[in-house]
Amino acid sequence: MTDAGTSTAVRPDLLALTPETLAALANRGLVKRATKELDAGTVPALTTDPDTTVRARFADGTTAALPPGTGLDEGDCSCVAPGVCRHLIALVLAHQRVAAADPGSAPAAFTDWSPGGTGDAALAEAVGARPLAAARRTFERGYAAVVHRPSPDHPEPRVELPTCAVRFPVPGEIAYALTDAAAALRGEVVALAVWAFQAADAMDTEERSVPVQVGGRPTAPATTLPALDAAVGLADELLAEGVAHVGPVHGGALARAGAALTTASLHWPAGALAELTDQLTAYADRNAHYRPESVAALLTELHARRRAAAHPGVLGTREAGDTPLRRVRLVSLGCRVHGTAQSLVSEVYFAHPGAGTVLVLRKTWTAPEGKELSAHQLATRRVLATPLGSLATASLVSESVRRTPSRALTVARGRLGTTTITPVGAAWTELPDPLLVRDLTALTAGWDGRPPRLIRPRVEAEAVHVVALSQVESVGYDPAEQRLEAVVRDAAGTRALVTSEYRPECPGALDALADALEGGATHISGSLHRSGGGVRIDPLAVLTPAGTVVPDLAAGDGSTALAAVGRRPSEPLTAALDEAMSAMAAVPHSGLRHLNVPARARIDEAATALSRTGLTRAATLLRAFTETLDDGAMPNQEALAVRSGAWLAAQLHLLVSSELRSSGAGSGA
Known part of the structure; x- marks a missing residue:
């Protein structure tokens, strides 16, 4: 039983720990056992020190203590169990029951707070010097995150990092932060999450969910990214020669370029190149996985990401390859x-x-x-x-x-x-x-x-x-x-x-x-x-x-x-866009050097259909491409560059228009 004459001043941080949060900090079995023991009458005697440290003494002589400003893993218990034990869980649950029994107690009100208010000194104390140093190295490289501010329906601030999530269940206390990353990475990712909130707090927006780019230096222009330049160059060669005409040597070159992109931490272009390599393999094996429309979209994506390389998040730069989860x-x-x-x-x-x-x-x-x-x-x-x-x-x-x-x-x-x-x-x-x-x-x-899918x-x-x-x-x-x-x-x-x-x-x-x-x-x-x-x-x-x-x-x-x-009934705008994209997909299949008359005629017909449905800009771009094909001679490098640029302009417009159309954002771009 709780001692009648002892002081048990309320600790708001302990009251904020729900059974689900306790289970995440320890495990569900310990929470169930501690709850069962309290229900059976095995209640520890609680006292509170002047500094608000809560202490519990159990009937078997075991003692436990939770100082303020620290998480459960920093609590002290005289038992031999490692980490967060059932006694510390019981201390929290017993403290909550004492507070609930107070006639003057009231349910906790929603607190709109930001972990970004944590200063560097408090952050270092909470996560430790070594994890903070590791987080600083990531900060210097830069990283993307999505910050979710608290709301009455979702009171826990939360951050989505590239390879894990971090949430803060206790208002004003980052020591109780929860993450799905492995224990060895916990301090590092908590620091990254706090800095993400600081970046969001500095933005002039009231949105509850905010994408942010944290730290780092401005992304270098695409011309200074040799691995990306090499990958786009191979994509241009494929567009010129066509899937039907390149051999296994080109597939091997694409695979090596993809590995170089991964080494350079350009994860999103690397993913597109990996899919492109798979498409070439599928075609060579006469596999049903091969789709000309997919090849066309992937080639366009590589160029789109190169053009938008200076914008945060377009390349997946410096994101960890993978993260072990706890x-x-x-x-x-x-x-x-x-x-x-x-x-x-x-x-x-x-x-x-x-x-x-x-x-x-x-x-x-x-x-x-x-x-x-x-x-x-x-x-x-x-x-x-x-x-x-x-x-x-x-x-x-x-x-x-x-x-x-x-x-x-x-x-x-x-x-x-x-x-x-x-x-x-x-x-x-x-x-x-x-x-x-x-x-x-x-x-x-x-x-x-949202940005177009091509650069998300x-x-x-x-x-x-x-x-x-x-x-x-x-x-x-x-x-x-x-x-x-x-x-x-x-x-x-x-x-x-x-x-x-x-x-x-x-x-x-x-x-x-x-x-x-x-x-x-x-x-x-x-x-x-x-x-x-x-x-x-x-x-x-x-x-x-x-x-x-x-x-x-x-x-x-x-x-x-x-x-x-x-x-x-077929929706005319959607049908016209789908047919245009299908017609344009014949270009990377056959190649700019080898495009036949029926393929050109199909693109002309698609342009006419686009005009009839009011998509005049798309129709103009398709016709601008076919005009580069009028010369029947084998194109030189300069002519190939012109054809490639015209095809990409039309293809970009079609893909973004189709996405806008499907989202209901408009009838075209």
Whole structure:
């Protein structure tokens, strides 16, 4: 029992520690044990020193103390347990119960505060000299971050760093900061998060979520980035010769250039070059992964990032290659499978509630010689010593994962024993905003003003969320497009269109999706996109009263008869832009040196269609490109440069116009 005659002055920092925060600082088991002991009457005697140090004496003689201005890990306990022990947890919980029993106590009011108010001296005391020195080196190089200021609905200030998140659950006390980074990196990333808040505080904006560029020197112009210049030069060679005419030597050169970009910490161009190399390999192998439109977009992205290199965040400069995460809890949002019968790629998507992000675990599966694979067969294949089908509907707690700047997950070899996997249950319903979306209109409003996708950070699963459903209005199948379409409403009543196309590698997916939507679906996970003024959901999984359904891994041969859906009329502006981009994609496929007459004629027809729909600027740029092709002679380097510049100008305009069109921001750029 608590001593009746002792003083127990209230410590606001201890009152702010919720059970969830305590579990993150220690572990859930210790919190449950300490709570159970208090409920059973094993209550320590509490006293408070003049400096507000809270002390607890337990019946077995164990003593514990928590000084002010320090975290739990700096507390003192006479027991032999390392780190944060159950006695320190019990001290906090007992202090909270004493404060709650005071008739004059009141619920804590929301505190609008910024960790950026922490001075260097206090920061050094909180994180230590060595971590602070490491953080200073990162600061000198510069780094990007997203700062989330507190609000009544989300009272914890939070920072998204390139490879981890940091949150501050106790107002005015950075010592209690929580991060998903490994313990050895905690002090460094806390300092980086504090400096990110300082940068946001210096900005003239009232926005709750603020992207910032912290420290560093101004990014050098593209002409002084030799690795990027070399990569763009190889891209120009590919545009000139065409995918159909370059050999394996060019693919090897692209791979080496990508490695040089990674070494130079130019992570986003490196990612684009890696995808471009994969496209060349797919074409050489006659693999269905090859898409001319993807090649065209990747070549354009490399040039766009070079042109915008001086702007923060465009190159991914100086972001850590990857970061080991401490004990982290992840919630699976389903699985996407794509590829061919000979080679399939599975992507399991995990929500990270503590960071408010989605991470991706990717694995490639190759069929034995002479055999074929289907997505359903992968359901029994093991990842993290667990069948893929189980992993795609599970919660994962691990001390073995690492996170890349693009939010991909990797697993440390030989440490699977530090990973536990349990069924996902109702974990989707407990996800925080914006992982769990109840109002699609509010979510998509936050997308306005973003830079074009061509120069945004290359973040995996950028648009993946869980949407709470209030109604499934209709489910139908369009046989002409081989596409399932369903009209649903979110919890706020906003309509959205769920669309999923038939893929031969996942023959049972559409049947399973239709059954799940018609079986009382309450939530759906997937990639969200604005389309035609509304929201389109590309589904990953569906939560029903019977459990979680992952359509891509479902059994079946696709023979179930589905109700037909009426054909949706083609939207003229979107159709014209799509055809123009498809026509222009023939250029890097065949090459500027080898573009044939039918390909030129198709571009002319696309320009005419653009004019008819009012996209005159796009039409003018396409015609300007075709005019550079009038001379039938083999082009010299000067002529190639002119053609390349005209193609890039048109392609940039088309890609950005298409993005603006799909977002509802306008009819063109």
